[in-house]
Amino acid sequence: MRRRPGIGGLQNAAAARDQYRQLGENVAKLRTDLMKEQLDTFRSQLEDFARKHKNDIRKNPAFRSQFHEMCSKVGVDPLASNKGFWAELLGIGDFYYELGVQIVDVCLATRPLNGGLISLEELCKLLGQRRKGAREAVSQDDCLRAISKLKVLGNGFEVISLGKKKLIRSVPTELNKDHNEILELAQGQGFVTVDEVQRRLCWSSGRATDALETLLEEGLAMIDDGHMDGRRRYWFPCISSVSSYTGTSTDTS
Amino acid sequence: MQTLGEFKLPHFFNYPPYFTLQPVRDTREKQIQLWKELILDYCRTQKIFIVGLDEDFPLFTNAVIERSLSHEAREAFLSALVSEGRAEWLDKGRRKCLILWHRIQDWADLILSFARDNGLEDGVMTVDEIRSGIESRGTELHGMERTILMRALKHLEHKGKLAIFKGTSADDEGVKFSI
Numbered sequence: 001m002r003r004r005p006g007i008g009g010l011q012n013a014a015a016a017r018d019q020y021r022q023l024g025e026n027v028a029k030l031r032t033d034l035m036k037e038q039l040d041t042f043r044s045q046l047e048d049f050a051r052k053h054k055n056d057i058r059k060n061p062a063f064r065s066q067f068h069e070m071c072s073k074v075g076v077d078p079l080a081s082n083k084g085f086w087a088e089l090l091g092i093g094d095f096y097y098e099l100g101v102q103i104v105d106v107c108l109a110t111r112p113l114n115g116g117l118i119s120l121e122e123l124c125k126l127l128g129q130r131r132k133g134a135r136e137a138v139s140q141d142d143c144l145r146a147i148s149k150l151k152v153l154g155n156g157f158e159v160i161s162l163g164k165k166k167l168i169r170s171v172p173t174e175l176n177k178d179h180n181e182i183l184e185l186a187q188g189q190g191f192v193t194v195d196e197v198q199r200r201l202c203w204s205s206g207r208a209t210d211a212l213e214t215l216l217e218e219g220l221a222m223i224d225d226g227h228m229d230g231r232r233r234y235w236f237p238c239i240s241s242v243s244s245y246t247g248t249s250t251d252t253s
Numbered sequence: 254m255q256t257l258g259e260f261k262l263p264h265f266f267n268y269p270p271y272f273t274l275q276p277v278r279d280t281r282e283k284q285i286q287l288w289k290e291l292i293l294d295y296c297r298t299q300k301i302f303i304v305g306l307d308e309d310f311p312l313f314t315n316a317v318i319e320r321s322l323s324h325e326a327r328e329a330f331l332s333a334l335v336s337e338g339r340a341e342w343l344d345k346g347r348r349k350c351l352i353l354w355h356r357i358q359d360w361a362d363l364i365l366s367f368a369r370d371n372g373l374e375d376g377v378m379t380v381d382e383i384r385s386g387i388e389s390r391g392t393e394l395h396g397m398e399r400t401i402l403m404r405a406l407k408h409l410e411h412k413g414k415l416a417i418f419k420g421t422s423a424d425d426e427g428v429k430f431s432i
Contacts, residue, residue, distance in 0.1 A: 112283035113265075191269075219280050222270035226320040235270045 058095070061139030068145065099138065099146040102127055107157075107170035115219030116171030117238035120144070120159075123168055140166075162187065167238055173218050178203075178211040183236060190240025191224065191233040257311050260298055263291060266312075272320035274329055288330040293339060297354040302398035303343070304331065304350045343400075351400060360397070360405035365414060367394055368430045379420075379427040380406070 056063045106126045110118055120140050127138050147168060150157045160167045160175065162184045169175070175183075185200055186192045197208040212234050215221040224233040255262045265271045265287050275281040295301070295312055304310050306327050314321040322330075331350045334340035338356060343349040355363065364383070368374065371388050382388070384402055389395045394402075406428055409415050415430045 112279065115280075217277055219277060222275055222280060223273055224270040224320075225273045226269060228319065233269070235268070237268070240268075 059137070061137050061142060065139065065141040068141075096142070096146045096149055099127070099142060100150050102130055103143065103146055103157075103168075104150070104170075106130065107168065111170065112219075114237040115221075116169060116173065117160075117220050117236075118168050118170070119238060120166040120168060122238075143168075165239075171218070173220075178207065179215055179220075182211055182215065183239060186234070186236050186239055191235040193231045193233055195231065255315075255317060257295070258299075260295055263287070266291070266315060267318055269318050269320050272315065272318075272322055272326070274323065274326040285330055285333045289333050289337075289339070292330060292334065292352065293354050296352045300396060302352060302401060304352055306331070306348050306350070351398070353401065355393075357401070357404050357408050360401060361408045361412075361414075363393055364402075364405055364409065365432060367392055368432060373430050374432045375430055377427060377429045379425065383428075 050057065050067075053063070053067075057067050058064075103123065106123060107116065107118060110122075110126070120143060124138060124140055124143055127143070131138065144159060144166075147157050147159060156170060156172070158169045160169055160180070162180060165187060167183070181201055182192060182197060185197065192212075194205060194208050194212065197203060197212065198205055201208070212221065215236070216223065216234065220238060221234045221236055224235055227233060255267060271284055271287070275284050292304070292312060296304070306324060313327060328347060331340055331342075331347075334352070335342060335350070339353050341351045341353065343351055353360075367383075367389065368376070368378075378386070378388075380399070380402060383394055384397055384399065385395065406415065406417055410417050410428075414432055415428045417426065417428050419426055
């Protein structure tokens with residue numbers, strides 16, 4: 001005989017669901033508590049560590065970079081906010097924000113000279129001069145971190161890799177593959193000629209001239225007609241720097 | 254860093270493309286700006302008053318990198334100074350340029366304070382005394398270019414601070430201050 005659904009059956013089912021839910025909630029709460037406990041331990045450990053090595057983290061670029069690596073492994077970004085306990089504890093957020101501002105400053109000050117493309121080494125060097133007497137040394141790793149934080153402000157800043165070399169772009173110019181190849185080629189001597197580009201990259205003369213003209217118009221290249229061989233040379237200030245030009249802008253350090 | 258005598262040359266002086274007039278406007282403006290500052294700086298420290306475009310002005314050639322400014326570039330940089338009132342062409346052909354690292358009115362102010370310092374508020378001096386007399390020794394006026402001095406004096410005469418009077422020859426020109 002088939003049992004027909006009655007009010008008792010419905011009530012039973014509802015009660016069972018309730019119990020399951022309660023049980024589930026209990027388990028979940030237990031788990032959360034455990035997690036919380038673990039996180040607290042972990043956090044206090046990290047805090048201890050950070051407190052203990054505060055000075056090292058601040059002063060020593062190598063140590064700082066390792067600390068960042070450790071943090072990223074456990075999924076913590078000490079730079080995510082300036083409010084977090086990391087920032088409060090270490091003042092590390094301020095360090096990078098300040099650095100970020102100085103990077104923008106240097107990039108803007110040198111833009112007329114290099115067209116808005118600057119090598120990482122040059123940038124570091126200029127930052128060093130600007131921060132002269134400043135407390136902490138700045139490494140290339142620090143610069144890259146500070147730049148990555150600048151992304152929040154839009155797509156203004158980008159790091160371009162050219163072989164081993166890294167360039168920071170602070171203008172919205174899109175560099176295509178051809179331009180990158182020319183810049184890479186120019187790394188040797190600091191300049192290229194149309195001939196050289198054609199020969200070394202196996203391009204037609206039109207393609208070479210086009211790419212070079214674009215780089216020129218963007219202010220990334222400068223021409224030099226003064227050599228004895230009479231061939232026009234294209235120099236790239238972003239690669240072979242005009243060196244420690246610090247500009248007339250105010251010294252913020 | 255490369256030097257010319259005591260003078261420290263800026264880094265761009267060793268970067269070859271700065272010796273070619275740049276075709277792109279923004280780049281060229283920056284280039285001209287740097288050259289202007291360099292020329293003024295150099296002339297000020299070396300006390301050079303006149304630059305000849307076809308002469309061997311030390312800044313126009315950099316032997317280290319084997320580059321030399323073209324006539325066109327020289328004229329462009331000096332013209333930029335002229336348009337700012339920091340230089341003046343001495344001839345129509347633009348071959349000689351007077352460099353005013355102090356503007357005429359600044360030179361005039363220097364002359365006034367020189368006169369006050371020496372109690373010449375209503376004294377008399379010859380033009381050559383101002384340039385090469387004992388009183389001006391050690392001041393910026395000493396050895397200054399006669400053309401500039403005359404211009405500054407005329408400026409002051411115009412303002413009623415002195416009167417220029419002529420002697421029998423050009424050497425005898427003198428001024429009477431009335432400050």
